[in-house]
Amino acid sequence: MSQPVAQEKINKAPTSVPDRLFSSLSRASAVTILLVLSGVAFFLTIVGWSGMFGDIEGMSGSDNFLEYVGPLVFGTVYSATLALLIATPLAFAVALFISHYAPRRLAQTLGYVVDLLAAIPSVVFGIWGITVVAPLMSKNVYPWANDNLSFIPFFSGTASTSGRTMLTAGMVLAMMILPIITAISREVFLQTPRLHEEASLALGATKWEMIRQAVVPYGRSGVISGAMLGLGRALGETMAVAIILSPSDGYFWSILTNQNSNTIASNIALKFPEAYGLDVNRLIATGLVLFLLSFGVNMLARRVANSGFSGAAG
Amino acid sequence: MKRSSQRVVALLAAASFALAACGSDTDTADAPAEEPAAEEPAAEDDGGVDYASVSGTLIGAGASSQKAGMLGWQVGFQSVAPNATVEYDPIGSGGGRKQFLGGGSDFAGSDAALKDEEWEASKEVCAGDLGAINLPHYISPIAIPYNLPSIAGETLNLSAEVIAGIFANTITNWTDPAIAADNPGLDLPDLAINPVHRADESGTTENFTDYMGQAAPDVWTYGAIEAWDADGPGGGEGGPQTAGVVAAVAAGEGSIGYADASQIGDLPAAAVGVAGSFVEFSPEAAGRIVDSSERTGGRNEYDFKIEVNRTPDSADTYPIALVSYHIVCLEYEDQDTVDLVKAFMTFVGSDVGQAASAASAGSAPISPEVQAEIAKSIAAISVAS
Numbered sequence: 001m002s003q004p005v006a007q008e009k010i011n012k013a014p015t016s017v018p019d020r021l022f023s024s025l026s027r028a029s030a031v032t033i034l035l036v037l038s039g040v041a042f043f044l045t046i047v048g049w050s051g052m053f054g055d056i057e058g059m060s061g062s063d064n065f066l067e068y069v070g071p072l073v074f075g076t077v078y079s080a081t082l083a084l085l086i087a088t089p090l091a092f093a094v095a096l097f098i099s100h101y102a103p104r105r106l107a108q109t110l111g112y113v114v115d116l117l118a119a120i121p122s123v124v125f126g127i128w129g130i131t132v133v134a135p136l137m138s139k140n141v142y143p144w145a146n147d148n149l150s151f152i153p154f155f156s157g158t159a160s161t162s163g164r165t166m167l168t169a170g171m172v173l174a175m176m177i178l179p180i181i182t183a184i185s186r187e188v189f190l191q192t193p194r195l196h197e198e199a200s201l202a203l204g205a206t207k208w209e210m211i212r213q214a215v216v217p218y219g220r221s222g223v224i225s226g227a228m229l230g231l232g233r234a235l236g237e238t239m240a241v242a243i244i245l246s247p248s249d250g251y252f253w254s255i256l257t258n259q260n261s262n263t264i265a266s267n268i269a270l271k272f273p274e275a276y277g278l279d280v281n282r283l284i285a286t287g288l289v290l291f292l293l294s295f296g297v298n299m300l301a302r303r304v305a306n307s308g309f310s311g312a313a314g
Numbered sequence: 315m316k317r318s319s320q321r322v323v324a325l326l327a328a329a330s331f332a333l334a335a336c337g338s339d340t341d342t343a344d345a346p347a348e349e350p351a352a353e354e355p356a357a358e359d360d361g362g363v364d365y366a367s368v369s370g371t372l373i374g375a376g377a378s379s380q381k382a383g384m385l386g387w388q389v390g391f392q393s394v395a396p397n398a399t400v401e402y403d404p405i406g407s408g409g410g411r412k413q414f415l416g417g418g419s420d421f422a423g424s425d426a427a428l429k430d431e432e433w434e435a436s437k438e439v440c441a442g443d444l445g446a447i448n449l450p451h452y453i454s455p456i457a458i459p460y461n462l463p464s465i466a467g468e469t470l471n472l473s474a475e476v477i478a479g480i481f482a483n484t485i486t487n488w489t490d491p492a493i494a495a496d497n498p499g500l501d502l503p504d505l506a507i508n509p510v511h512r513a514d515e516s517g518t519t520e521n522f523t524d525y526m527g528q529a530a531p532d533v534w535t536y537g538a539i540e541a542w543d544a545d546g547p548g549g550g551e552g553g554p555q556t557a558g559v560v561a562a563v564a565a566g567e568g569s570i571g572y573a574d575a576s577q578i579g580d581l582p583a584a585a586v587g588v589a590g591s592f593v594e595f596s597p598e599a600a601g602r603i604v605d606s607s608e609r610t611g612g613r614n615e616y617d618f619k620i621e622v623n624r625t626p627d628s629a630d631t632y633p634i635a636l637v638s639y640h641i642v643c644l645e646y647e648d649q650d651t652v653d654l655v656k657a658f659m660t661f662v663g664s665d666v667g668q669a670a671s672a673a674s675a676g677s678a679p680i681s682p683e684v685q686a687e688i689a690k691s692i693a694a695i696s697v698a699s
Contacts, residue, residue, distance in 0.1 A: 060515060061544025135565060161508055161566030162551065246551040246562065247513050249543035258508065258551035262543075270514045270554055274378065274406035 041291065048285030050278060058278040061249075069286050074251050075166075075261030076293065079241065080234035082170030082255065087178050088227050094178075095185035095223075100211060111186060118179035126243030129172035130164070134244065137171075138163030142256050157257035164246040167255040172240050177230030184229065188222030189215050221304060228301025235294050238265040264290040368657040369397035370650050376402075376410020376423030377638050379517050379574070380452050384423070386674030391661050400658055407517055407638075414446070414641055415439055420651060421659075422641040423452075425517025427619035441698030442645030448619045449688055451662050452638040452671065453678040455600035456522055459563050459581035460570040462488065464503045466582070469594065471496040473587030474529030474625075480570060481509050481526065482534055483549040488568065496587065503568075510562045510571035511542040513552030521622070521636040522572045528624035529633065572634070575600075576676020591629040599632035601678035606631055616644060616691040635678060645698040652697050659692045 052065045061068065094114060098107045138160055146159035196214040205213060247262035247270070262270070264286050272283055374384075381404040388400050405413070407424040411432060414422035417439045427448040428436060436446035458477065460470060472480075476492050479485035485492055488502045512519045523546070524538035539545040543552065551569070553559035556577045563571040563581060575583070575595055585592040593599055606626040610619050624633045642659060646652045661667045668679040680688070 060541045063544065130561070138566070158506055160551065161506075161568060162562050163565070164551065164553075164562060242554055243558075246553065247543065248548055248550075248552060250548065259549065262513075274408070274515045276406060276408035276412055 041288075044284060044288035044291055047281055048288045049281070051281030051283070051285035054278050054281060059282055060279055063249075065282065065285065068282065069264075069289050071249060071251050071261040072264045072267050072286055073289060073293065075245075075247075076235055076263040076265070076290065078261060079166060079169050079173060079245075079263055080231050082166065083173035083177055083234040084227055084231050086171060086174035087181055087230060088223070090174070091178050091181035091185055091226070091230075092223060094182045095189055096211065096215070098182075098186050099189035100207075100215065111183075114179050114182045116179075117175065118183075120176075122176060122237060123239040123243070125172055125176050126240035129168060129240060129244040133172060134163030134165075134168050136163075137168055138165075142167075146256055153253050154255050157254040157259070159256045160246065160258045162246070162258070164244055164258065165256050166245065166252070166260045169241050169245045169260070170255070172244060173234045173237055176237060176240065177233050180233065181223070181226040181230045184226030185219060185223045188219035188226075192218045221306075224304050225301050228297060228304060232294050232297050232301070235263075235297060236265050236290065237263075238269050241266040242269040264293075363653075363657045363660045365395040365657055365661070366397075368395050368653045370399075370654050372398065372400045372421070372651075372654045372658055373419045374400065374402045374410075374421045374423060374640075375405050375413045375419045376641075377407040377425045377517060378404040379407075379425055379454060379636055380404070380423040380638050380675075382576075382675035383452050383454075383671035383677050386670035386672075387658075387662050387667055389674075390667060390670035391658055394661060394666075395657055398654060398657065411641065420642070420646075420655060423638060424448075424641055425520060425636060425638045427639055428641055433613055436641075436643070440643035440645055441647045444614060444644040446641050446643050447614070447617045447691055448639040448641055449659060449663070449691060450604055450618055450620055450637050450680070450684075451640045451659075451688070452636075453601055453604060453680060454518075454636040454638065454675065455575040455595050455597060455632060455678050456518055456525075456572050456634045456636055457575035457578050457583035457595050458570065458572050458586065458634070459560065459578040459583050461563050461565075461567055461581065462503065462505075463567065465500060468500055469592075470500070470582070470584045471587065471592040472584045473592075474526065475533050477584075477586070478526040478530035478533035480507055481511070481550070481572075482536075482547045483509070484533065496592075505568040508566050508569040509550035510553055510559050510566075510569050511546070511550050512556075512559055513543070513554050515541045516555075517636050517638065518556065518572065518574060522634060524622065525624045525634045574636075574676070586632065586634060588625075588631060588633055589627055589629045593629055593632050595632050595634075597672060597676070597678040599630055599678075600635040601681055602626070602628075602631040603633060603635050603678075604637060604684050605681050607637075614644070616694045618688060618691055642695065644694060645696055647698060649697050652695055656692055656695050659695070660689070663688045663692065 056062065056064060094110070098111050102110060142159040142163065142165070145155050149155040192215045196218065197210055200210040200213045241263050245260050245262060245266060246258045247267070248259040250259070250261065252259045252261050268283050268287060271279070275283055380402070384402045384404075388402070391398065391400055402423065407426055410419070410422040411424050411428065413419050415432060415435045428446060433445050437443050440446055458472065462470070472493070473496050476485060476496055479492060486507055488505045488507055493502060517540070519542055520538050520540045523534065523536060526534035527537045536546055551562050551566070553562040553571070556573050559571045559573045560578055560581065563569040564579070570584075583595050585594040603622060603626070604620060606628070607620040607623040610621045613619070620637065622637050626633055640659060640662065642655050646655065663680070663685055665679075665685075668677075671677045672679055
């Protein structure tokens with residue numbers, strides 16, 4: 001309510017040299033961001049151009065660029081989607097527990113621990129995935145799923161004995177994006193107007209009904225934008241996937257086998273050290289595709305977050 | 315917005331030109347000043363090279379397969395030639411050849427010899443007009459590790475056709491009659507075979523597929539390929555780098571792979587069918603591979619480009635090995651570089667040098683006969699007249 005008055009005051013504030021210095025400094029910073037972003041985009045386009053349209057003779061393999069990047073885009077989106085499917089319900093539950101169920105002290109500790117997850121370097125997640133998750137799953141879960149659920153296409157094929165599958169990658173990615181989705185969901189849930197909650201309870205709702213009536217609708221777009229941010233991270237994740245996933249060339253729906261479509265970022269990490277000539281340009285061109293993909297996801301997240309009923313997002 | 319971005323691009327372009335300019339003149343800058351020292355005779359201890367007198371820095375780049383071996387050579391060379399240092403950037407074979415041809419290094423390490431057009435290009439960058447020569451200095455045996463606990467302690471024999479069949483996905487179970495035929499009396503488990511290959515491009519893959527292509531051309535129809543996923547049969551499991559392949563084989567029962575023999579750890583390695591019998595991997599057996607291979611030069615008498623013979627006649631040769639070259643100019647602009655290159659290459663080709671890389675990388679020593687041949691090529695390196 002008091003915003004116009006405050007704005008007027010700010011505009012009328014007396015200016016001095018440090019003032020102007022600061023204002024131009026912050027403006028320069030903003031411009032720098034734009035320059036860096038467009039610089040990256042132009043670098044990717046110019047260097048990647050010959051990778052997209054150059055002579056295939058000079059590159060390894062016989063695929064044209066679309067055939068080359070197609071499976072990679074598929075693998076990228078597939079692994080990120082899997083991660084999202086695993087992480088979102090989990091993050092939703094954790095956030096709800098922290099904001100509405102846990103005793104205050106426990107909630108604080110738990111929130112802190114989840115935030116800590118975000119600080120673990122991805123290469124450590126990768127090593128954890130390959131040494132702990134993969135063997136565990138390949139010994140105990142994958143053979144069972146393969147035997148009993150193979151009528152579902154996702155579980156068909158020959159189960160991997162080393163566990164370096166799309167499902168393992170998706171699970172580790174889920175752990176990596178859990179903190180950001182949880183953190184955002186928790187903040188939104190905490191901001192649910194007290195009056196809404198009390199009104200719901202006063203009408204005789206149980207706690208779960210209150211959460212469904214007041215908290216979830218209020219926080220929905222927050223959860224979604226958190227999930228989109230997580231998706232953005234999962235799309236670009238490199239080291240963990242490069243370590244865990246056993247890549248093949250092509251499109252693979254099954255999530256239990258050694259044949260998996262690689263992701264763009266992991267493919268670059270694998271191929272770049274020994275690449276030369278046009279292969280380098282092609283890898284950079286796939287980087288441009290990833291850049292556009294993440295850009296698209298972010299735009300989508302923004303749109304989703306800004307629409308719908310919520311006082312928290314935007 | 316658009317205009318400012320164009321400016322950024324122009325700036326980037328300008329910067330890269332400046333960098334390129336810096337790169338290309340490092341080699342030739344101080345050449346003329348050194349000419350007077352041209353004809354010192356050098357009658358000395360090892361292959362006509364006086365290690366103690368050489369000084370300076372030799373710059374090489376290339377195959378990452380040589381990285382561990384190069385470490386041994388660098389340390390060994392430092393101890394005989396204390397005034398000289400060797401720098402090596404393991405950027406990959408292709409990148410190494412490119413950098414050498416661009417004048418950015420004194421020698422290249424490469425898992426493949428110079429191609430014909432690259433040799434033509436080398437005449438531009440080397441002094442004189444004899445171009446560059448390939449020296450097969452590094453033999454790294456490739457073992458076939460497998461994970462079959464139920465036959466622990468016994469030897470698994472695999473003929474070339476069976477190996478090719480496994481990696482081409484035509485043999486898919488360990489009970490396959492073709493495997494049983496190679497291993498009478500061995501109780502192989504009823505287990506799916508999981509062939510593990512390199513997920514990145516690799517000289518190891520190229521040499522291994524070259525072996526299959528030569529020894530079992532009917533089964534392995536893909537030829538020698540560097541990138542498994544792009545050009546190979548598909549299927550199997552992909553592991554990043556050597557460590558990834560070894561880890562994948564170790565992790566999954568029924569798995570089989572191919573990897574640098576010094577890196578397979580405790581995994582057992584298959585004996586490979588050669589000339590009617592089966593040869594277990596050993597450095598000596600792998601070292602003989604260059605002896606039975608033919609030089610395919612035609613460029614000049616000093617070039618040591620070889621067509622590795624994967625089907626040797628004698629059963630004492632292990633046919634799966636990566637042969638990696640050092641690529642050097644036959645003529646350089648100045649005496650200092652010539653001395654350095656000669657000294658280092660002589661050292662690498664000597665018994666001491668080969669022992670150094672065997673110790674640091676588990677490579678196979680090249681045989682004395684081949685050493686003597688290579689020494690002739692190294693002796694021919696000189697200042698352009």
